[in-house]
Amino acid sequence: MRHLKRxxxxxxxxTHRNAMLNNMVCSLIKHKRVTTTLAKAKAARSVAEKMVTLGKSGTIHDRRLAASRLHQEDAVKILFNEIAPSQKDRRGGYTRIVKLNQRQGDAAQLAILEWVDVPAGGAAAPEAKPEAETKAAEAKA
Known part of the structure; x- marks a missing residue:
């Protein structure tokens, strides 16, 4: 019987599922936002929230547990130095899932998985820098 096996x-x-979810959580940590299917977003949410819970305590043991799950040291550093401190006052619910449209090929429901309190600096930040630099260069000329 499959009781309590969710x-x-x-x-x-x-093993493939665990590797995929670990990579998805690493991408979420690095890019602050991931677009995927709704089922994968719901599965990755639990892994991501457990990693933030490890990051909030910040002990060396928890850092090693997170590194053994994620397999990417740079993602672990971002998790423990940036994301976990920003979520320090929250008691859970570190991520949000925003539903999108259906994918054209297989009609799968798409969704965005993102952090709640962490500002998404993926697409907006690089675009703003070149504009500021070009205005500064024009002012000098």
Whole structure:
């Protein structure tokens, strides 16, 4: 019987599913926002929130546990130095899922998985810098 076994299988083996979710959480940590299917976003949300809970305590043991799950040291550093301190006063619910349209090819429901209190600096920040630099260069000329 499958009582109390709520894991979303996602059509993959256990090791493939864990590797995919770990990579998705690493991408979420690095880019602050991930666009994926709704089922994968719901599955990755639990992994991401457990990693933030580890990051909030900040001990070396928790850092090693996060590194063993994520397998990317740069993602672990961002998690413990930027994301976890910004979520320090929250008691849970560190991520949000925003539903999007359906994908053209297979009509899968798309969604955005993002942090609640962390500002998304992925697309807006690089565009703002070149404009400021070009205005400064024009003022000098």
């Amino acid at each position: 894991t979303a299988k996602l059509g993959r083996t256990g």
